[in-house]
Amino acid sequence: MTDADLSKGELLERLRAQVTSREARLRPSPYPAPAELVGLLDGGLKPGAAYSLDTSGALLAALLAGPSADGHWCAVVGVPEFGAEAAGHAGVVLDRLVLVPDPADQWLAVTAALVEAVPVVAVRPYGRVREADAARLASRLRDRGSVLLVDGAWPRAEARVTLGEACWSGVGPGHGYLNSREVTVTVSSRRLPAARSVRLVLPSPDGRLAPIDRPVVAEPAAVLRAVG
Amino acid sequence: MSTRVVEPTPRVVESPQTPREAGGDRCLVLWFPGWPVTAWALSEGADVHQPLAVVVANRVVACSPEASAEGVVTGQRRREAQSRCPTLRVLPADEARDNREFAAVLDCVEQLVPGVQVVRPGVCALRSRGFASYVGSEAEAAEVLLESVVTTLDIATGRAGVADGLFAALQAAYAGDPVRVVPSGESAAFLAPLPVSRLGDETLTTLLPRLGVHTLGGFAALGPTAVRDRFGQHGLRLHTLASGADPRVVQPRVPPPELVRQIAFEPPLSRIDQVAFTARSTVEQFIAGLSAAGLACTELRIEFTGDLDEFVARTWGTPGMFDAPAVVDRIRWQLQAAAGDQLGSAVTGMRLEPVVVDALANHVPGLFGTGTDERVHHVLSRVQGMLGHDGVLTPRIGGGRWLAERQELVPWGDRPSPASPSAPWPGSLPDPLPTTVFAEPRPVHLLTAGGRGVAVDDRGMLHDVPTQLRDGEERRTVIGWAGPWPIDERSWDPVRHRRASRFQVVDGTGTAWLLVLQGSHWWAEGRYD
Numbered sequence: 121m122t123d124a125d126l127s128k129g130e131l132l133e134r135l136r137a138q139v140t141s142r143e144a145r146l147r148p149s150p151y152p153a154p155a156e157l158v159g160l161l162d163g164g165l166k167p168g169a170a171y172s173l174d175t176s177g178a179l180l181a182a183l184l185a186g187p188s189a190d191g192h193w194c195a196v197v198g199v200p201e202f203g204a205e206a207a208g209h210a211g212v213v214l215d216r217l218v219l220v221p222d223p224a225d226q227w228l229a230v231t232a233a234l235v236e237a238v239p240v241v242a243v244r245p246y247g248r249v250r251e252a253d254a255a256r257l258a259s260r261l262r263d264r265g266s267v268l269l270v271d272g273a274w275p276r277a278e279a280r281v282t283l284g285e286a287c288w289s290g291v292g293p294g295h296g297y298l299n300s301r302e303v304t305v306t307v308s309s310r311r312l313p314a315a316r317s318v319r320l321v322l323p324s325p326d327g328r329l330a331p332i333d334r335p336v337v338a339e340p341a342a343v344l345r346a347v348g
Numbered sequence: 349m350s351t352r353v354v355e356p357t358p359r360v361v362e363s364p365q366t367p368r369e370a371g372g373d374r375c376l377v378l379w380f381p382g383w384p385v386t387a388w389a390l391s392e393g394a395d396v397h398q399p400l401a402v403v404v405a406n407r408v409v410a411c412s413p414e415a416s417a418e419g420v421v422t423g424q425r426r427r428e429a430q431s432r433c434p435t436l437r438v439l440p441a442d443e444a445r446d447n448r449e450f451a452a453v454l455d456c457v458e459q460l461v462p463g464v465q466v467v468r469p470g471v472c473a474l475r476s477r478g479f480a481s482y483v484g485s486e487a488e489a490a491e492v493l494l495e496s497v498v499t500t501l502d503i504a505t506g507r508a509g510v511a512d513g514l515f516a517a518l519q520a521a522y523a524g525d526p527v528r529v530v531p532s533g534e535s536a537a538f539l540a541p542l543p544v545s546r547l548g549d550e551t552l553t554t555l556l557p558r559l560g561v562h563t564l565g566g567f568a569a570l571g572p573t574a575v576r577d578r579f580g581q582h583g584l585r586l587h588t589l590a591s592g593a594d595p596r597v598v599q600p601r602v603p604p605p606e607l608v609r610q611i612a613f614e615p616p617l618s619r620i621d622q623v624a625f626t627a628r629s630t631v632e633q634f635i636a637g638l639s640a641a642g643l644a645c646t647e648l649r650i651e652f653t654g655d656l657d658e659f660v661a662r663t664w665g666t667p668g669m670f671d672a673p674a675v676v677d678r679i680r681w682q683l684q685a686a687a688g689d690q691l692g693s694a695v696t697g698m699r700l701e702p703v704v705v706d707a708l709a710n711h712v713p714g715l716f717g718t719g720t721d722e723r724v725h726h727v728l729s730r731v732q733g734m735l736g737h738d739g740v741l742t743p744r745i746g747g748g749r750w751l752a753e754r755q756e757l758v759p760w761g762d763r764p765s766p767a768s769p770s771a772p773w774p775g776s777l778p779d780p781l782p783t784t785v786f787a788e789p790r791p792v793h794l795l796t797a798g799g800r801g802v803a804v805d806d807r808g809m810l811h812d813v814p815t816q817l818r819d820g821e822e823r824r825t826v827i828g829w830a831g832p833w834p835i836d837e838r839s840w841d842p843v844r845h846r847r848a849s850r851f852q853v854v855d856g857t858g859t860a861w862l863l864v865l866q867g868s869h870w871w872a873e874g875r876y877d
Contacts, residue, residue: 176877177783193724203874204743204755206781218728219741219757221787230731230739237727286858288876291828294813298780298830298852298860298876323780323876 148265151240152186154329160307160316161279165240167265169278170258175271176283177203178210178322179305180242182329183269183281185211187240195220195234198227198244199271209327228253235266244271251275279309283322300324302332373597374532376476376490376510378457378497379521383470384410386503387449388439399433401426404441413505446470454601456500457493463600473517475598476510486510490527511535513594519546535592540565547586552579564590605641609634609700616655616694620683623695624676631675634700639708644669647704650682655693660686663703664737665761667725674729675700681733728760737761749775749835751785751862751874775835777850782862782874789871793818794826794853794863804849804865808834817855817863819872824855832865 126134150164158164165171165183173179184194184207193216196202200221208214218238223230227246234241235257254275261268270277283303290299300321308315324330380386389396399415401408403426411420411429418433430436446469454472457464465473480489490508498504509520511530516539520528530538539546542564545553552567561567567575568591575587588595611630617623638645648670651661662685664670664678679698683691732740741757748754754776794802796812804810810832817824831851838844848866850873855861860876 177875178877181783201784201786201875203751203781203783203785204757205745205751205785206783208743208745209779209781210783214743214745217743218724218760219743220731220735220739221741221757223735223739226734229734233727233731233734237723288828288854288858288860291830291852291854291860294810294829296828296830297778298854300780301858301860301876303858323783325779327780 151192151267152190154182154186156318156320156329156331157182157305157307160305160318162309162311165267165269166278167239167267168258168262170254170261170268170270170274170276172270172272172274172277172280174282175244177206178301178329179281179283180269180271181207181210181212182322184217184240184242185328187267188212188216192216192239193218193237194240194242195238196242197231197234198223198246199242206323206327210323211328228257231268232257232260235261235264235268238266240267240269242269242271245274249274277310279307282306282308284317300330374476374480374486374510374512375473375514375517375594375598376480376486376493376508377467377471377473377514377517377521378453378490378493379507379509379518379524380453380470380503381505381507382410382412383450384441384446385412385439386505387446387469388442390449390452390501391445399436400439401429401436402439402441403429409441443469452501453497453503456497458603460493460496463598465598465600467514467518471518471521473514473598474600480510486529487527490524490529494526511538512592513589514596514598515539515589515594516592522546536565536568537592539590539592540568544590547589549582549586552583552586568592605637607634607637607641607643607702607705609637610697611699612697613695616696618694620680620687623683623698624680627679627698628672628676630698631679631700632672635670635672635675638702638705642708643702643705644708644710645702645704646670646706647702648675648678649699649701649703650675650678651699651701652683652686652691652695653697654691655696658691658693660690662737665704665759666729667761668722669706669708677729677733684733685736732760747771747773749773749837751777751782752787755785775833775837777862780876782876784875784877786872786874789864789873790819792861792863792870792872794851794865794870801868801870802865803868804832808832808849814851814853817853817861824857824859826853827856828854831863 148167150166153161153164165187188194189211194212195218197220202219204214204217207217220230223246225246227243231241231243257268258276283305285304287302288298290296301323302319303322304317304319306315306317319332321330321332384402385400386396388400388402396412397414399412399418399420401411401415401420403409406426408420408422408424408426408429410422415433415436420429420433420436426438450466450469454464454466457472457474461474461479463474467473476486476489480486483489483492490510494506494508497506507521507524507526509517509522509524509528511517511520512532512535516530516535519539519542520530540563543562544556544564544567546564547553556567567587570587572584572587576584609630611627613623613626617626646669647663647665649661649663651659653659660682662682666674728740738759740760742760744756744758745754746756794814795816795818796802797815800812802810802812802814814826814829817826829851832849834849836847838846848864851863851865853861853863861872862874864871864873
């Protein structure tokens with residue numbers, strides 16, 4: 121069977137597979153991301169890439185949890201109010217977590233130093249990010265194969281992850297306790313024209329990221345009335 | 349098995365000027381009464397001239413002269429001591445502290461006489477012969493030693509005794525005011541009138557008086573065979589002591605190896621890299637000295653002195669052990685941090701002191717893969733050099749009810765304080781926890797529809813319905829809220845007592861807040877974002 125016998129679609133498929141396998145050989149494997157976000161992030165956090173995130177501790181902790189559980193070190197730069205205990209419950213191993221709460225205007229130098237040895241670095245830029253600084257850091261990231269998670273805007277980010285339509289459950293007017301939050305996570309990647317989104321539970325009652333499992337039958341409970 | 353009783357054998361007189369001191373093994377004992385109290389005062393930097401008592405198992409084991417003057421005695425019950433002296437300050441016993449502080453006294457004595465034996469913290473013994481003939485007489489020797497302790501450490505309670513053998517010298521020190529010298533060969537006569545309780549043996553102290561033997565002399569008069577038949581080998585040993593023939597000789601302690609290294613820069617150096625370069629060989633000696641002793645330094649103190657008498661000191665920690673390049677790095681960083689404000693002139697001297705050491709065997713690099721952590725440590729140390737020691741932190745979850753106090757941030761390389769996070773903390777939050785914890789309380793306002801602040805009454809009940817959350821200039825609508833959950837902690841401590849109510853509030857944008865009402869002030873403890 122020659123190539124001419126193949127239909128156009130089959131040929132395209134085969135070429136694509138070849139390209140993917142070659143790329144896979146060249147590129148190191150991505151850092152693990154939560155299973156619910158793997159599809160949106162093209163398989164995980166790509167080594168050498170920068171991701172721009174919405175300001176959300178739960179999202180940051182969920183993204184740090186995968187590499188941290190895999191035995192990698194993580195660092196959080198410039199976030200003085202990082203909730204370490206919540207991050208621990210979300211799956212981040214605190215023994216391999218480093219905080220640099222207040223680097224002030226040295227944040228770029230600190231981040232550049234950290235990516236040398238720490239595979240996943242989260243950073244909240246102090247002031248505006250210059251295009252040239254971002255490019256220099258990007259080349260270092262590619263060289264070291266580290267991932268940068270940026271709380272805020274970042275020039276030439278691999279993808280932007282945003283949260284929307286948050287809806288907390290568990291608390292009513294004057295009663296209850298916060299239980300979980302349903303939220304839409306949207307990933308707009310540089311490589312894809314359209315943004316992709318998914319509805320998730322973040323955080324779930326145990327503090328982690330979880331898929332939505334709706335009750336199969338939402339029978340309204342019988343209304344009880346005081347009698348007598 | 350039998351023990352040979354060693355009788356003091358008179359030796360040939362060697363120095364005709366001081367025939368008195370030429371006995372067998374002349375022993376000089378220095379005794380510091382109430383040492384646990386003195387040690388406490390030294391370690392706390394407190395005044396010893398107040399009624400103090402150290403108590404073990406509800407009994408006074410040591411007290412200060414002021415407490416004795418009020419009627420407190422050793423062996424008394426704590427309650428009784430407190431009733432005799434209501435202002436008595438009761439201190440916990442700490443044997444490690446007693447030993448640690450006594451090391452300073454030993455150092456002071458060893459400056460004058462080598463070969464000191466520590467009998468127990470507060471009592472040390474040494475051979476008096478050499479030093480006594482150097483000074484002139486035994487009494488003068490004892491006075492010189494006591495004087496040196498007074499001038500160096502300001503401890504004036506010391507007493508000294510000189511006699512044949514350790515036991516007699518100790519008894520002489522107890523009788524000293526401040527110095528008591530028992531001439532050679534007269535130990536037995538000196539000991540004879542003392543009560544048998546001085547032997548420090550409970551069985552004999554109660555038994556001998558019942559047998560009609562009240563003094564050491566009486567005990568010594570008994571035949572050794574009879575004593576051995578009735579009290580065994582232990583009794584025979586005490587009988588030997590009571591006869592003034594202590595077979596023990598002073599066992600000089602081996603002074604600990606000198607691990608501290610110093611270097612003086614001549615001429616003073618004004619550039620950091622010059623200091624780092626010149627100090628390198630000293631640092632290598634320092635590390636080699638530690639390795640020779642089988643030790644690895646995990647906490648290091650570096651001190652610099654400047655030309656204008658500045659003094660800069662700092663203690664550095666490390667998760668691993670310090671090697672020579674790491675110490676040189678610390679020297680450089682410390683100088684960089686101190687340059688300008690703390691250290692304005694050239695450096696004249698440097699001192700390296702190991703604060704915490706560990707067995708070297710615990711720090712040998714593993715055969716396989718410690719690589720990553722080593723690299724991380726190196727990078728984090730570099731960032732620490734940029735931002736300072738407190739710039740790089742590792743989180744650790746400790747105990748407490750408040751989120752900010754639960755997460756303990758430990759500078760990289762420092763030892764976390766021991767805590768008990770597993771202890772039940774009633775009032776602490778269940779999952780999910782706020783992902784944002786404000787290190788500083790963030791003032792907010794929770795308002796009712798009428799614009800009044802929401803308040804909680806004395807019974808912890810809420811009467812108003814919150815409708816608006818004001819965070820700075822931002823106004824947010826409240827769509828859900830829960831609480832109040834009261835926290836009332838340390839009600840026994842008027843300073844740290846804290847009473848507050850916690851609320852959870854969800855605002856219109858879908859952000860949830862953990863708010864705290866303390867008094868009439870609202871603040872945000874955390875945010876669920």
